[in-house]
Amino acid sequence: MGRLHEWGYREADRAAVGLTEALVRVAVADGGRRVSVHLADQNRQALIVALSHRPGPVEDEGALLPELTGLGAVSCGTDTAEDGRRVWAVLDL
Structure with missing residues (x-):
């Protein structure tokens, strides 16, 4: 929150x-x-990303995307790479 406040x-x-x-x-x-x-941030939107740093497959979180949308995300997703799973959400500011 502090960083978003610093950005106005x-x-x-x-x-x-x-x-x-x-x-x-x-x-x-x-x-x-x-x-x-x-x-x-860009164009009055914030991108928030969490990275798990756990390589390999992870359990499917089928309810995650609807939950993120319900919390206010205008776009969201998840993907897995060598450095772990990324889960992300875009929020209108």
Whole structure:
């Protein structure tokens, strides 16, 4: 939240916190040794990404995307790469 506030965005605090908590919860559940959270903004939108750092396949989180949409994401997704699973959401600011 602090970074979004530094960038001049204060209107979407509740949605940003809810989305970040959900993304981190999923990344932690993957069982990796660490979790990274990344934040970017462009055109009054924020991209929030959590990376699990657990290589290999992970359980499908079928309810995740509807949950993220319900929390305010205008776009969201998940993908897996060598460095682990990325779960992400875009939020209008």
